[in-house]
Amino acid sequence: MPNPGAPPPPGALRTHLLGALPGATASGARVLRALLDDPAGAAQLTVTGLAGRAGTSEATVVRTARALGFAGYPQLRLALAAAAGGAGGGAGADEPIALITGDLAEGGDLGAVVATLAALEREAVTATAAALDTAALAAAAAALAGARVVDCYGVGVSALVARHVDLGASRLGLLSRLRTEPHAALVSSALLRPGDAALVVSHSGRTREVLAAAGRARERGASVVAVTGSATGPLARTAEHVLVAAGRETAYRAGATAGRASALFLADCLLAAVAQRLGAPAVAALRATYEAVGEREGRR
Structure with missing residues (x-):
């Protein structure tokens, strides 16, 4: 059984963040989504900067980092930087992260809806396979x-x-x-x-x-x-x-x-x-x- 108090293994940070979303508080979920939407950018932010981007408090950022298994936010930043450095462009040059993690827009183009759903499923299966023990x-x-x-x-x-x-x-x-x-x-x-x-x-x-x-x-x-x-x-x-x-x-x-x-x-x-x-x-x-x-x- 996975150890909830341990940080994710290398290469599995994104899956770990996605897995934490269902049980997160509303403010904690905003922090997680900020990390998922732009991990490379988040790695450059101080705890104050990330709190501002997520619209929450510094204490919430620290609690979220610890809930993910890190000793604190500095350790989470290092993991984000490592993940961004080894991602090879993340989701791909023509697949921005926002497309994969964002909600469907009401009244949006149907082709974009199909693309979003396909991207969500593709990433979910790929991330699941990558993290599978x-x-x-x-x-x-x-x-x-x-x-x-x-x-x-x-x-x-x-x-x-x-x-x-x-x-x-x-x-x-x-x-x-x-x-x-x-x-x-x-x-x-x-x-x-x-x-x-x-x-x-x-x-x-x-x-x-x-x-x-x-x-x-x-x-x-x-x-x-x-x-x-x-x-x-x-x-x-x-x-x-x-x-x-x-x-x-x-x-x-x-x-x-x-x-x-x-x-x-x-x-x-x-x-x-x-x-x-x-x-x-x-x-x-x-x-x-x-x-x-x-x-x-x-x-x-």
Whole structure:
């Protein structure tokens, strides 16, 4: 599980900033957005300058730096400068940072809306892949592959990702149960036991319904695997294995689109790792289910 009190590894600062947004206060979010919009420029600012740019106080800037795992703002500035120096132009010469991180403008050109959404999804998946800890991925896959039963929890948009994992796990031959209704998730989690696993999806990491089910599953001794957009949220603290999906919400929920794309990407990585761990039985299960679906559809 990631250490919420530690700074991000080199090359993962942007993902770390994106992951901190869902749980930030309003003033803290303004600081994070100022850093995301212009990391190279922010690296040149004093704490007073950044506070002015974000429209908040110096104390908020310092608290935000510490919440990100840095000893203080000077250490965050060094990380920003290093990230800007190694970014090779950031998002690209014809893709300004504002396009990728900004909200959609009301009444804007539809082509610009499409470009913004494409950029958000592209960056979210790229950032998620860059920051993905393969050791954590392997541990999460081992928990699912060896489980007697796998419960999949998620509500709202996150239910789509949970459903994706449930279908994929079933096709690999695992006993998987999708629980996207809160009471059903609580009932199911109360019956889990050691050797079982719960796959819990929440972009914010704070959804009460899935947090309750995740907590109950952990109390029952089951392994809890989280797919979340916040490495420091309550779900990450509850889970045994944490996979972090980059992507943030905006006024028009473009971030929800990006967050869903990166969460689905993580789900595919997890399912691939499970299949790799299971080996021949997974191949046989995939072949059998593929043939069953093909026969049903009249495939030749």
